Amino acid sequence: MNATQYATAAACGECVEVTGPTGKVTVRIVDKCPDCANKQLDLSKEAFAKIAAVSAGRVNVDWQVVACNVTGPVSYFYKDGSSQYWTAIQVRNSRLPITKLEVQRAGSYAEVARADYNYFVDDKGAGTGPVKVRITASDGQTLEDTLPPVQASTAAPGAAQFH
Numbered sequence: 001m002n003a004t005q006y007a008t009a010a011a012c013g014e015c016v017e018v019t020g021p022t023g024k025v026t027v028r029i030v031d032k033c034p035d036c037a038n039k040q041l042d043l044s045k046e047a048f049a050k051i052a053a054v055s056a057g058r059v060n061v062d063w064q065v066v067a068c069n070v071t072g073p074v075s076y077f078y079k080d081g082s083s084q085y086w087t088a089i090q091v092r093n094s095r096l097p098i099t100k101l102e103v104q105r106a107g108s109y110a111e112v113a114r115a116d117y118n119y120f121v122d123d124k125g126a127g128t129g130p131v132k133v134r135i136t137a138s139d140g141q142t143l144e145d146t147l148p149p150v151q152a153s154t155a156a157p158g159a160a161q162f163h
Helices: 045-049
Strands: 015-019 024-028 062-066 075-078 087-092 098-105 108-114 120-122 131-137 142-147 154-157
Antiparallel strands (some): 075 154, 131 142
């Protein structure tokens, strides 16, 4: 997605339905396109082929944010290098874009900053033991989960999915 609408990874993980000259396709936003102008998308070759002839190169499209077609609960991934002292968590398999991730400390939740590479990074770390998180979707829904203790390059399933 173009840098403006990517908004420092705020759009990362959302799905968009793209309508082109010959069809429609739904794709998940996974990266920023630094060379794209505002409102432009850079599609994979496979996705582009569903909306126009690949030989066309660039075409005018319309697109809108839609709920992702996923099954199962959200999941979480501890980034390589994560530890009790520095923790980076990515939310995966979400039906809706995530706007906020919070970690519980001493009975209250504290918001964790989102990096432009789509991880929520806690420079102080999540500490030892299980990690209680609360995530907020773009429509305001929240989910709370208890993750296992931080272990680099590890995935953890959540308990539910957004409606």
